[in-house]
Amino acid sequence: MVVNDVRLRRVAGNIDIPTLSLGLKIDADSWTWGFDATVPAEALGDLEPDASGNPVELEATINGTAYRVLAERLSRERAFGESSVKVSGRGKGAVLDAPYAPTKNFANTANSTAQQLMADALLVNGVPIGWSVDWGITDWLVPAGVWSHQGTYISALNTIAEAAGAYLQPHRTAQTIRVLPRYPVPPWEWGSVVPGFVLPSAATARESLEWKDAARYNGVYVSGVSAGVIGWVKRTGTAGDELAPMVVDPLITEAVAARQRGSLSSPIQDGRSK
Numbered sequence: 683m684v685v686n687d688v689r690l691r692r693v694a695g696n697i698d699i700p701t702l703s704l705g706l707k708i709d710a711d712s713w714t715w716g717f718d719a720t721v722p723a724e725a726l727g728d729l730e731p732d733a734s735g736n737p738v739e740l741e742a743t744i745n746g747t748a749y750r751v752l753a754e755r756l757s758r759e760r761a762f763g764e765s766s767v768k769v770s771g772r773g774k775g776a777v778l779d780a781p782y783a784p785t786k787n788f789a790n791t792a793n794s795t796a797q798q799l800m801a802d803a804l805l806v807n808g809v810p811i812g813w814s815v816d817w818g819i820t821d822w823l824v825p826a827g828v829w830s831h832q833g834t835y836i837s838a839l840n841t842i843a844e845a846a847g848a849y850l851q852p853h854r855t856a857q858t859i860r861v862l863p864r865y866p867v868p869p870w871e872w873g874s875v876v877p878g879f880v881l882p883s884a885a886t887a888r889e890s891l892e893w894k895d896a897a898r899y900n901g902v903y904v905s906g907v908s909a910g911v912i913g914w915v916k917r918t919g920t921a922g923d924e925l926a927p928m929v930v931d932p933l934i935t936e937a938v939a940a941r942q943r944g945s946l947s948s949p950i951q952d953g954r955s956k
Contacts, residue, residue, distance in 0.1 A: 684885075686745055690719060692728050693739045693750070699725045702766060704742055706749060710864060713836055713850040715773030717742060717751045723765035729753045736782075739774060741855070750774040750855045775852040775859065778813065778836040788838045789830040795821045796842055796933065799829060800861070803838040811835070816860040819848045819946075822936040825909045829933055845933035846942040863946045870917065902926040904944045906934035913937055915944025 690701040704719040719742070721729070731737050737752040754771030777783065788803055800815045813835075831838050836850070836859075843850050843861050851860045867875055883889070901922030905912045911934060916922025934940050 687743075688745075689743045690721070691741050691743075693741055697728050699728055699740070704744070706742065706744070706751075708851070710849050710851075713840065713859070714775035714779075714852050715749060715751055716770075717749070717772070718768065718770040721767050721769060723758060723760070723767055726756070726758060726767050729756055729767065729769055737771060740769075748855050752776050773852050774857070775836070778839075778859075779834045783834040783836070785833060786835075786838075787830070787832050790824055790826055790828065792826045794824055794826075796824055796846065796939070797821045799824060799842050800839055803835060803842075813857045813859065815839070816853070816858050818860060818862045819843075819846055819942060820938050822846070822939045824933060824935050828907075828909050828935060842933065845931045846939050847944075847946045848942070863942070865946050868917070868945050897926070898924055899926040900924045902944050903928045904934055904940040905930050906940075907932040910934045911937060911940060913940030913944060915941055 688701055688704050690699045690704060691697060692699060700722050702720040702722065705717065707716045708714075729738055729740075731753075737754050740751050740753055742749045742751055751773050752771045753769045754776065755769070757768045759766055759768065790799055790802070794802065797815065797817045800817075804811050804813045804815070829842075831841050833841075839850055839859060839861075846863075847865075848861050848863050851862055852858070853860065900920040901914065901916035902925060903912060903914055905928065907930065910932065913934070914922065929943055931943065934943060
């Protein structure tokens with residue numbers, strides 16, 4: 683039997699909020715946390731947005747591990763003898779997206795690395811907006827004038843990360859966005875990799891497996907556009923003749939970018955997965 687210690691507090695004023703239930707979720711396709719909680723109705727005043735409409739920042743602590751989130755949606759429910767407030771939202775990285783962040787035009791007017799493009803996207807008139815990037819993939823050079831994007835801060839970062847088959851993940855509490863490879867090693871090497879975490883089967887309440895058949899690709903062409911390269915990425919030891927659909931992205935400007943997009947975003951598979 684596991685008894686979890688769950689706490690919720692409003693960051694401004696350090697106000698503890700009694701918590702009836704709380705949940706957090708994230709996956710590789712979500713660049714920030716999702717959360718929901720149920721609290722007593724009397725806590726509503728501590729969760730309402732400020733006079734400018736900015737959501738309240740909360741800190742959720744689960745078994746001593748803290749997460750910063752924003753209370754974006756509130757709903758009150760009353761029934762005979764009971765009343766509660768449901769609050770939900772996203773991690774504090776939500777401020778980099780609509781409706782909090784403006785739509786902007788991004789472009790590289792000089793030669794830059796992909797990592798520098800991300801850092802520049804988090805500037806306003808040359809001044810940092812308070813967020814940083816923790817770069818976790820191999821960097822590459824992007825010639826001037828190759829990249830342009832219209833959108834929010836986070837959509838610009840996503841565009842750059844996806845070019846190399848990477849994804850974004852937030853830090854739990856700091857204003858930091860991590861850039862991680864979708865697959866740290868190719869899927870066909872998983873059998874020899876030591877896992878970072880192991881869940882004991884005895885502590886697992888439910889387990890499910892699903893087998894899925896897919897095309898047995900062993901190669902793919904990855905191409906840039908105006909100033910890019912064309913790379914043939916194939917699984918080592920194969921002919922690379924079973925080709926996945928070609929990948930085209932303007933940021934594929936060096937072989938290292940093509941290699942990462944072709945192998946670590948896993949268009950090349952064994953044809954069977956679970």
